Amino acid sequence: MSATSALLLRSATVVSTRDGSHSPATDVLVQDGVITAVGPGLTPPDGARTVDVTGRYLVPGYNDMHAHPLGRGGDVAATLELMLVHGITGYRQMSGDLDLLKARASGDLRFPAASPALLAMPGPLLTMLNTATPEETARTVRDQVAAGADFVKSAAMTKERFFDAQAEALRLGVPIVGHLPGGIDVLRASRLGMKSIEHFGSGLGVLACCSTDEHAIQRAAGQGQRLKLPKIRLPFLGGVVDRVMGAVMRRIVLNPVNLNKPEDVALVDRAVRTYDEERTRELAEHFVADGTWHVPTLIRQRTSKLCDDPAFPADPDLRYISRATLKTWNGAVATFRKKFGPEQRATFAASHRYEYDMVRVFDEAGVGMLVGTDSSGAVWVVPGAALHDEIDLLAEAGVPPLRLLRMLTLSAAEFLGTTDSMGTVEPGRNADLVLLAADPVEDAAHLHGVVGVVRAGTYHSERDLTAAKDRLAAARAVD
Known part of the structure; x- marks a missing residue:
């Protein structure tokens, strides 16, 4: 798991937590742990990490x-x-x-x-x-x-x-x-x-x-x-x-x-x-x-x-x-x-x-x-x-x-009372996000399909999440 000062999630389907509407092929730019821009075709700053999340559904953490x-x-x-x-x-x-x-x-x-x-x-x-x-x-x-x-x-x-x-x-x-x-x-x-x-x-x-x-x-x-x-x-x-x-x-x-x-x-x-x-x-x-x-x-x-x-x-x-x-x-x-x-x-x-x-x-x-x-x-x-x-x-x-x-x-x-900093995928909100494999509005079971997590701007891939779970389980096995 690694962190950079800037992160671009490319081509996500952003799900509105207000009405469940979808914004496909949407980029989300994160800088210093905060969402700074949401929209199609965003240009990341120099040195930003870009992650292609095509086909993934993006929701707040x-x-x-x-x-x-x-x-x-x-x-x-x-x-x-x-x-x-x-x-x-x-x-x-x-x-x-x-x-x-x-x-x-x-x-x-x-x-x-x-x-x-x-x-x-x-x-x-x-x-x-x-x-x-x-x-x-x-x-x-x-x-x-x-x-x-x-x-x-x-x-x-x-x-x-x-x-x-x-x-x-x-x-x-x-x-x-x-x-x-x-x-x-x-x-x-x-x-x-x-x-x-x-x-x-x-x-x-x-x-x-x-x-x-x-x-x-x-x-x-x-x-x-x-x-x-x-x-x-x-x-x-x-x-x-x-x-x-x-x-x-x-x-x-x-x-x-x-x-x-x-x-x-x-x-x-x-x-x-x-x-x-x-x-x-x-x-x-x-x-x-x-x-x-x-x-x-x-x-x-x-x-x-x-x-x-x-x-x-x-x-x-x-x-x-x-x-x-x-x-x-x-x-x-x-x-x-x-x-x-x-x-x-x-x-x-x-x-x-x-x-x-x-x-x-x-x-x-x-x-x-x-x-x-x-x-x-x-x-x-x-x-x-x-x-x-x-x-x-x-x-x-x-x-x-x-x-x-x-x-x-x-x-x-x-x-x-913190809707200005969390709860939606919008500029100004904390970059605490979850990537899902399937549409969570279609079926509640899809809320389990976590394939990526962003916490304070740090991106944790599906591979990272799986490795961490295995490591945590292995540590418990010897407790």
Whole structure:
């Protein structure tokens, strides 16, 4: 893989992410990582690298809008490169810490050349550990915003503290995104400005709102959401509490479904049995009116709720995963099988099927949606490759090819407010691009045919991508 200050992609078919129209035999000139000209018969400057891409379809680079490549251990550089060679040129980091934010602010947060762009990042996740009181909640949010957080993310917190965090974040002009606490008034959170709901809220989340028995289910879900922490944080207890919460979060990352108790599964079953599409449609209309986005992460939902599906350990993309990680994932499967009987597993599978219905209804209603995977660390979710799994699942749910292309590209830019620099193949946009072998508007499966990637002006050919994948797989084989 090589870089030059100027690159000319000759005779591409440029696909518009706005309306799906095609501009065949179009040249794209890139200088210093930015698209400077788009049109037929362009003359490159002296010394420019020219690549003939006749017959290829050119689109903006893909964006994984829910990923965790930073801060979860492992080989970060390898994870980032694995994402890039699968066509991901940008990602929204969904967990962070104050040190990462400070390093970014000072210019000390550096990444390898073969890496997607970090598009946005929060501070530490909001949990019951750092949001015990209204005052602590507000202080936690202020500290993150002061350190440069692009958003704050709700994880394991109570519904009361969620609204405290939301109020403080919005007061400071920073969006709140993430999970929905059990029993929360979802429409209130949406109306007050929740920017994006991840994994349909996680847990019961949005599914409860689609039930004709919503209020009773939400009341029950709101009970038992308190983590029993000491009211007085004595010095010798601090480390114990931190370790306990850290262990809980690691289990949530691996497979949150395994944390369910029998009463939790019973509530999911109740929501499944009372699911109503008309209520789902009404909910979607509220999300549209409020401007609340969704990142379904169907692949994450599938691998969590169908954890013991024999197709997962047979996935050829596991060649990119270390033996240590596979051992951990197989341990999660063993827990899943031991903890849940056939009826409970059937309940999880049914709830997942309704998530496809929610995606379809949301899409038809015009709810803003983004593509995300929840890699790295989640059971059976392979960084990079999982984005293509997500494409297939969204297509299975009924999302049309053009809408999928937009979700991967222009919608991400609209969500971030960066349409002047990404999301389209136009002058002035960052030179983060994907070359496809076939028309992505014709068939969603064609979004998998990545035969070239341009990242910040550096061209990675199909041969380069294949060689990198083989190298990354070989490295994992000896881990």
